[in-house]
Amino acid sequence: LSSLSTRSLAADLQHKIDQKTKPxxxxxxxxxxxxxxxxxxxxxAPYIRNPQMVIFAADHGIAATGLVxxxxxxxxxxxxxxxxxxxxxxxxxxxxxxxGLTVVDVGxxxxxxxxxxxxxxxxxxxxxxxxxxxxxxxxxxxxxxxxGAGIVQNLHAQGCNTIGFGEMGIGNTSSAALLMxxxxxxxxxxxxxxxxxxxxxxxxxxIHVLEAVARAKQSAYGTPPxxxxxxxxxxGLEIAALVGAYRQAANFGxxxxxxxxxxxxxxLVAHAQxxxxxxxxxxxxxxxxxxxxxxLQALGATPLLQLGLRLGExxxxxxxxxxxxxxxxFVNEMASFESAAISGQTPA
Amino acid sequence: LSSLSTRSLAADLQHKIDQKTKPxxxxxxxxxxxxxxxxxxxxxAPYIRNPQMVIFAADHGIAATGLVxxxxxxxxxxxxxxxxxxxxxxxxxxxxxxxGLTVVDVGxxxxxxxxxxxxxxxxxxxxxxxxxxxxxxxxxxxxxxxxGAGIVQNLHAQGCNTIGFGEMGIGNTSSAALLMxxxxxxxxxxxxxxxxxxxxxxxxxxIHVLEAVARAKQSAYGTPPxxxxxxxxxxGLEIAALVGAYRQAANFGxxxxxxxxxxxxxxLVAHAQxxxxxxxxxxxxxxxxxxxxxxLQALGATPLLQLGLRLGExxxxxxxxxxxxxxxxFVNEMASFESAAISGQTPA
Numbered sequence: 144l145s146s147l148s149t150r151s152l153a154a155d156l157q158h159k160i161d162q163k164t165k166p167x168x169x170x171x172x173x174x175x176x177x178x179x180x181x182x183x184x185x186x187x188a189p190y191i192r193n194p195q196m197v198i199f200a201a202d203h204g205i206a207a208t209g210l211v212x213x214x215x216x217x218x219x220x221x222x223x224x225x226x227x228x229x230x231x232x233x234x235x236x237x238x239x240x241x242x243g244l245t246v247v248d249v250g251x252x253x254x255x256x257x258x259x260x261x262x263x264x265x266x267x268x269x270x271x272x273x274x275x276x277x278x279x280x281x282x283x284x285x286x287x288x289x290x291g292a293g294i295v296q297n298l299h300a301q302g303c304n305t306i307g308f309g310e311m312g313i314g315n316t317s318s319a320a321l322l323m324x325x326x327x328x329x330x331x332x333x334x335x336x337x338x339x340x341x342x343x344x345x346x347x348x349x350i351h352v353l354e355a356v357a358r359a360k361q362s363a364y365g366t367p368p369x370x371x372x373x374x375x376x377x378x379g380l381e382i383a384a385l386v387g388a389y390r391q392a393a394n395f396g397x398x399x400x401x402x403x404x405x406x407x408x409x410x411l412v413a414h415a416q417x418x419x420x421x422x423x424x425x426x427x428x429x430x431x432x433x434x435x436x437x438x439l440q441a442l443g444a445t446p447l448l449q450l451g452l453r454l455g456e457x458x459x460x461x462x463x464x465x466x467x468x469x470x471x472x473f474v475n476e477m478a479s480f481e482s483a484a485i486s487g488q489t490p491a
Numbered sequence: 492l493s494s495l496s497t498r499s500l501a502a503d504l505q506h507k508i509d510q511k512t513k514p515x516x517x518x519x520x521x522x523x524x525x526x527x528x529x530x531x532x533x534x535x536a537p538y539i540r541n542p543q544m545v546i547f548a549a550d551h552g553i554a555a556t557g558l559v560x561x562x563x564x565x566x567x568x569x570x571x572x573x574x575x576x577x578x579x580x581x582x583x584x585x586x587x588x589x590x591g592l593t594v595v596d597v598g599x600x601x602x603x604x605x606x607x608x609x610x611x612x613x614x615x616x617x618x619x620x621x622x623x624x625x626x627x628x629x630x631x632x633x634x635x636x637x638x639g640a641g642i643v644q645n646l647h648a649q650g651c652n653t654i655g656f657g658e659m660g661i662g663n664t665s666s667a668a669l670l671m672x673x674x675x676x677x678x679x680x681x682x683x684x685x686x687x688x689x690x691x692x693x694x695x696x697x698i699h700v701l702e703a704v705a706r707a708k709q710s711a712y713g714t715p716p717x718x719x720x721x722x723x724x725x726x727g728l729e730i731a732a733l734v735g736a737y738r739q740a741a742n743f744g745x746x747x748x749x750x751x752x753x754x755x756x757x758x759l760v761a762h763a764q765x766x767x768x769x770x771x772x773x774x775x776x777x778x779x780x781x782x783x784x785x786x787l788q789a790l791g792a793t794p795l796l797q798l799g800l801r802l803g804e805x806x807x808x809x810x811x812x813x814x815x816x817x818x819x820x821f822v823n824e825m826a827s828f829e830s831a832a833i834s835g836q837t838p839a
Contacts, residue, residue, distance in 0.1 A: 164573055165580055166562075170806070171779055171799025214514075214834065221833045225512055230826025232513055239813070239820050431519055449797060450814070451519025458518070465587070465813045466798070472587050478578025485569045486562065 149182070156181040162479040172445065176425065176470035183396055183423055184304070189471045191398070193302045194464055195243045196457050197294055197388065198226060198233065198309040201250030201287075201380035202269030204278065206314030211349045216269075219313045220253045222456075226311075227259055232454055233309055236461035242307065247294060249287050250380030264290040270378035273356055277363070278318075278378030284371065287380045288387025295391040305467065306392050307400035307427070309457020310381045310409075316432065317353055319408035321377040323434060324357060325368040326411045327441050331357050336404070336433030336453075370415035385409035390416070393423040398467065400460035403430035403452065407438050414442065425467060428452055428459035497530070504529040510827040520793065524773065524818035531744055531771055532652070537819045539746070541650045542812055543591045544805050545642055545736065546574060546581065546657040549598030549635075549728035550617030552626065554662030559697045564617075567661045568601045570804075574659075575607055580802055581657055584809035590655065593646070597638050598728030612638040618726035621704055625711070626666075626726030632719065635728045636735025643739040653815065654740050655748035655775070657805020658729045658757075664780065665701055667756035669725040671782060672705060673716040674759045675789050679705050684752070684781030684801075718763035733757035738764070741771040746815065748808035751778035751800065755786050762790065773815060776800055776807035 156178050161167050168174065180189035200223050206216040225231045226246045229238075237244045247262040248255055252269035255261060266286045270278035279287075298306060320334040327334075335350045360376045374383055386409050392399050393413075401410055401424050413420050421442065428448035429436055439446055447463045480486075504526050509515050516522065528537035548571050554564040573579045574594045577586075585592045595610040596603055600617035603609060614634045618626035627635075646654060668682040675682075683698045708724045722731055734757050740747050741761075749758055749772050761768050769790065776796035777784055787794055795811045828834075 163580070164570070164578060165802050169800065169802040170580065171801065173798060173800070218834050221831070222512070225826055225831045225833060228826065228831065230512060230824075230831050232511070232518065232821055232825055235820045235824045236817055238824075239817060447798070450521060450795070452517065452521070453519065454513050454517040462814070462817055466810070469584055469587060469810055472583045473580055476578075476583045476586075477580055478573055478576065483569070483573045483576065483578050485573060486566050 152185065153178065153182060155187055159187055160474065162481065163473065163477040164480055164483050164485050170473060172447065173466070173470045173473060176467060177474045179422070180398060180467065180470060181474070183398060188475050190475070191464070191468050191471055192304045193243070194241070194305040194307070195245065195298045195303045196233065196237050196307045196309060196461055197245045197247060197298070198311055198457055199247045199249050199291065199381035199384040200311040202252035203312055203314035203318060203379050204270045204272035205274060205317065208272065210352045211317045212314045213345060214313050216252060216313050219311055220251050222311050223248065223251060223255065223261065227261060231456060232458050233456035233461060236458055240461050240464045242461055242464060245294060245298070247290065247384065249290050249384045262294060266290065266380050270380060273377045277375050279375050279380065279383070281375055283380065284375055284383045287383035291384035291386065291388030292391035295388045295395070299395045299397060303397070305398040305400070307402065307457050307460030307464070308385055308388060308406055309402055309460065310385065310405050310455055312379055312381045315379055315381065315405050317349065318377050318379050318382060319405040320434065321353060321357060322373055322382070322408045322411055323438055325364055325373045326370060326415060327438070329437065333437070334434045370412045374412055382409045382412070386412045389413040389420060393417065393420045397423065398425055399423050400425050400427045400463055402427055402457045402460040403455055404432040404435045404438070405455060407435060407442070410442070411438070425463070427463035430459065500533065501526065501530060503535055507535055508822065510829065511821065511825040512828055512831050512833050518821060520795065521814070521818045521821060524815060525822045527770070528746060528815065528818060529822070531746060536823050538823070539812070539816050539819055540652045541591070542589070542653040542655070543593065543646045543651045544581065544585050544655045544657060544809055545593045545595060545646070546659055546805055547595045547597050547639065547729035547732040548659040550600035551660055551662035551666060551727050552618045552620035553622060553665065556620065558700045559665045560662045561693060562661050564600060564661050567659055568599050568603070570659050571596065571599060571603065571609065575609060579804060580806050581804035581809060584806055588809050588812045590809055590812060593642060595638065595642055595732065597635050597732045610642060614638065614728050618728060621725045625723050627723050627728065627731070629723055631728065632723055632731045635731035639732035639734065639736030640739035643736045643743070643745070647743045647745060651745070653746040653748070655750065655805050655808030655812070656733055656736060656754055657750055657808065658733065658753050658803055660727055660729045663727055663729065663753050665697065666725050666727050666730060667753040668782065669701060669705060670721055670730070670756045670759055671786055673712055673721045674718060674763060675786070677785065681785065682782045718760045722760055730757045730760070734760045737761040737768060741765065741768045745771065746773055747771050748773050748775045748811055750775055750805050750808040751803055752780040752783045752786070753803060755783060755790070758790070759786070773811070775811035778807065
């Protein structure tokens with residue numbers, strides 16, 4: 144689009160929204176969503192087609208130590224089995240919302256039966272423990288990003304224009320906190336939260352361990368920190384896959400539903416590489432995970448839901464889909480003042 | 492339920508929720524909704540059946556003066572026609588959410604063709620202008636409350652267990668503000684908002700007019716103000732119908748989706764009569780209407796959505812339905828740690 148036709152489309156969308164039978168602006172954020180979707184799809188009639196959810200699962204070397212995670216590392220693989228069996232929260236919400244669900248093993252630390260209905264794209268058996276060196280090689284990051292992009296290509300080819308992402312990886316709130324601290328230059332203690340359940344002394348231990356990691360990594364990150372170098376240093380493979388998937392989805396002009404703390408941390412990497420990726424992003428919810436609000440603020444993002452969720456798996460993204468659908472529905476289906484013969488607003 | 496079995500059901504519900512394959516509390520407000528719904532329905536398996544939306548429409552005598560409302564009074568009747576034609580925002584959202592929609596004329600200031608598919612329950616051709624005397628007689632309030640209750644009885648008989656309400660009435664943010672000020676003892680200027688579009692001088696005029704009304708009504712309200720006397724003094728018929736409908740729905744143990752500023756003001760009246768009505772109420776959203784937040788706070792209510800809506804019609808209530816459905820779905824469909832063979836959480 145030329146900038147002239149971009150301006151014209153924005154004005155035409157706003158005019159269409161303002162002619163609907165409601166006071167100007169009365170549908171609040173639904174109006175800004177409709178505008179953003181229309182611009183993204185280059186249409187006056189935005190729509191959601193074949194919405195999909197993708198979960199990337201991978202393990203983290205540090206989780207085997209138990210230093211940062213109250214659940215054992217084996218839970219990552221167990222939860223993948225739970226996704227396959229249809230018993231996890233994200234299964235329930237995808238069924239409710241009519242979203243397809245793809246589960247991707249991009250780096251779980253154990254083998255799955257090849258006949259399981261998951262995408263087998265394992266890059267490694269988890270990351271290396273970043274306490275003792277880089278979590279990932281540059282080649283591993285690239286491979287995981289390509290795996291993520293490939294999934295999006297397939298779903299786009301199936302007509303999907305709206306995609307939510309989730310993650311599963313015991314220990315990955317620690318990687319997300321390290322990413323946030325490095326890329327937003329925020330003290331680590333303000334980036335570390337309870338994750339799936341670290342409290343009290345366990346939480347202090349998590350902060351202590353991660354602060355030591357951050358200090359040791361500083362020179363490897365570069366000055367200012369380079370997003371890809373940070374990703375190599377602290378992982379993980381599911382986060383790298385998200386980065387590749389986000390970038391591919393944005394390049395296709397798909398609407399991306401950004402989930403919680405870990406998914407937003409992955410967006411920080413993609414955003415460092417491609418700032419206009421935000422045009423494709425819809426921030427599904429504000430997690431109750433400590434620090435997610437500050438991360439959203441740094442991105443200038445307004446979350447659609449604030450339900451106190453802190454589960455991951457893409458659950459917030461699935462729950463926000465009806466809001467995007469409502470934004471499309473009002474633009475496409477509501478009568479205008481003229482068509483409904485409603486008296487217009489008198490000048491204030 | 493005896494208080495023993497009530498305690499036991501609450502504990503059993505909480506146990507069921509805590510056994511789901513997620514960290515304890517990780518589904519945030521969805522967990523408290525599931526608990527509330529289970530208690531309301533007296534079951535470990537809460538469910539939404541045949542969800543319905545009801546809009547009560549009525550006019551306000553003061554609106555004919557144009558002193559408090561930027562849209563002309565005729566818009567109330569025009570919007571009822573829009574509801575019938577399916578072109579209003581609430582039509583769109585009810586279709587999306589699979590909710591039935593009933594439109595009730597409980598006091599519109601003009602006649603509708605009797606063949607229109609609305610409930611014809613007109614109590615009066617709008618309220619009297621409350622600048623010059625009571626808006627309603629006690630008999631009119633009772634008639635409107637009975638009309639509201641009757642609608643709920645019919646829908647309950649059709650198997651509906653979850654009901655949202657909306658309203659349409661040019662000028663009714665003024666009645667809501669007067670109700671709020673009187674029943675919560677909050678200065679009127681803090682209760683008056685822009686409504687459908689009063690800004691600047693128009694807003695100052697609205698506050699000025701309503702402050703004079705509130706002063707003149709003080710002795711008629713009683714000390715402390717009696718909710719029914721306030722309702723008689725400042726109306727309106729759609730608000731009285733909401734009060735009757737809420738009380739009937741709560742008595743049936745139905746889940747009530749409370750919409751925005753006007754619907755919450757009506758709940759203040761019902762709550763004054765029957766404080767435990769809150770057990771049945773789910774607060775759908777926080778309106779961008781000035782003062783709704785403070786009203787919710789006075790009720791100890793946590794809104795499900797904060798989308799900047801200020802349209803009424805029940806639009807926020809319809810948009811919140813999927814959240815209640817998600818709360819039921821996770822309780823009924825998610826696997827437990829035991830059934831999914833997931834390693835439990837280690838002690839923190």
